[in-house]
Amino acid sequence: xxxxxxxxxxxxxxxxxxxxxxxxxxxxxxxxxxxxxxxxxxxxxxxxxxxxxxxxxxxxxxxxxxxxxxxxxxxxxxxxxxxxxxxxxxxxxxxxxxxxxxxxxxxxxxxxxxxxxxxxxxxxxxxxxxxxxxxxxxxxxxxxxxxxxxxxxxxxxxxxxxxxxxxxxxxxxxxxxxxxxxxxxxxxxxxxxxxxxxxxxxxxxxxxxxxxxxxxxxxxxxxxxxxxxxxxxxxxxxxxxxxxxxxxxxxxxxxxxxxxxxxxxxxxxxxxxxxxxxxxxxxxxxxxxxxxxxxxxxxxxxxxxxxxxx
Ligand SMILES: [Fe+2]
Numbered sequence: 001x002x003x004x005x006x007x008x009x010x011x012x013x014x015x016x017x018x019x020x021x022x023x024x025x026x027x028x029x030x031x032x033x034x035x036x037x038x039x040x041x042x043x044x045x046x047x048x049x050x051x052x053x054x055x056x057x058x059x060x061x062x063x064x065x066x067x068x069x070x071x072x073x074x075x076x077x078x079x080x081x082x083x084x085x086x087x088x089x090x091x092x093x094x095x096x097x098x099x100x101x102x103x104x105x106x107x108x109x110x111x112x113x114x115x116x117x118x119x120x121x122x123x124x125x126x127x128x129x130x131x132x133x134x135x136x137x138x139x140x141x142x143x144x145x146x147x148x149x150x151x152x153x154x155x156x157x158x159x160x161x162x163x164x165x166x167x168x169x170x171x172x173x174x175x176x177x178x179x180x181x182x183x184x185x186x187x188x189x190x191x192x193x194x195x196x197x198x199x200x201x202x203x204x205x206x207x208x209x210x211x212x213x214x215x216x217x218x219x220x221x222x223x224x225x226x227x228x229x230x231x232x233x234x235x236x237x238x239x240x241x242x243x244x245x246x247x248x249x250x251x252x253x254x255x256x257x258x259x260x261x262x263x264x265x266x267x268x269x270x271x272x273x274x275x276x277x278x279x280x281x282x283x284x285x286x287x288x289x290x291x292x293x294x295x296x297x298x299x300x301x302x303x304x305x306x307x308x309x310x
Contacts, residue, residue, distance in 0.1 A: 001028055005035060011140040011275075012041030012258045020047045020057050020267075029060045036061060036121070037212050040271040041138045041258060047125065047267045051077045051291055054267075058123045058293035061269065065119060065296040079293055083124070085134065086287035091185040092193060094284060095169065098179035104288075105281030107175045108139060108251065109222035111272050111294070114165040116201040116302035121295040123269045126262040128289040135280040137259045142274050144256045145206060145217040152247075159205040160228040161219060161244070162305065165190065165198040173241075174224045174248045202228055203302035205247075209273055210299045218301070219247040220276045251276070262290070273301065 003018040013035065024032075036042055049057070055077060058064055064079040085093075085103050093104045111119045124136065145153075167187040170177060187193045205227075207218040227233070230240035259280075260268060270277060272295075282288055 008258045010255055010258055013039040014043040018044055020049050040140050040275045042269045044267040046265045048265055051080045054125055055079050055293055062120050062295040065294040081292040083290040083292055085282045094183040095186055096181040101284050102281040103284055106279045107222045108220055108276045108278045110220055110276050114163055114198050114201050114223055116304050117300045118297050119272045119294050120297045121270055121272045123293045125267040125291045126264055127291055128287050129262040129264055130282045130286045130288040133280055133282045134288045135259045135261055137257055137278045138270055139257045139276045141217045142214045144251050145215045156205040159233055160202050161205050162225045162228050163201045163223040164225040174221045200305040201302045202305055207301050216274050221248045
């Protein structure tokens with residue numbers, strides 16, 4: 001099978017002329033994996049496949065994970081996670097942004113980051129697309145690291161940052177809260193949506209990618225809470241907060257982003273050890289369905305703060 005690779009705007013690449021229904025030999029598998037590590041975000045368009053084939057294709061990139069939320073698993077395909085807007089979970093996922101109700105908007109994040117062992121990656125395939133909205137954004141944090149100035153690279157080389165798993169967005173310290181109000185059914189504690197509690201996850205501010213060795217700026221706005229022991233780096237708490245605000249602002253630079261407007265059959269695979277992602281959400285009542293498969297993370301990129309020692 002031959003295919004072309006074309007860069008997407010800013011980051012990521014599109015694989016053109018590739019039909020996932022065709023048999024894929026070992027050589028092509030290796031080529032796809034190399035492309036995944038090179039670009040972090042791969043787009044394949046018009047893939048007319050069923051969940052079984054999506055699962056099989058995803059296994060090229062590693063063993064698959066079942067999502068921790070049993071309620072969102074597909075019964076027929078436990079490795080499939082159905083991301084649905086316009087269904088019965090909307091009320092939990094609705095919040096207000098400048099007075100407008102939006103379903104399923106998510107800030108920049110990395111999946112399972114709060115466990116200190118993020119997924120290695122995931123693959124999304126659009127089944128039903130929203131006529132308007134419902135974009136998914138991807139951000140390359142290896143490029144974001146590369147583009148830091150030398151002084152900042154030195155300043156953060158030995159810093160650690162802590163992430164606190166907290167359901168209430170108003171308590172997230174580094175997201176944009178202006179104009180935000182939770183919805184009447186927004187979860188207040190993890191058990192409201194069937195999650196357990198998690199201790200804080202601690203990461204080096206710069207993580208080396210386990211496969212490529214590239215340096216990744218491990219600063220993502222969702223759940224970000226603080227610099228760990230800032231005084232060891234000669235920083236006061238307010239200086240440490242200011243530094244994190246500056247780094248988060250840096251990750252928001254559109255030069256590091258690709259936002260995808262979905263068409264049915266579009267598929268995106270990303271490397272969750274390197275790329276963050278977000279969703280813009282949809283207006284209430286809009287139908288959107290994305291089938292997702294998840295590639296297991298088999299490496300602790302961070303560590304869990306020992307709750308008893310906190
Ligand atoms: Fe996610």
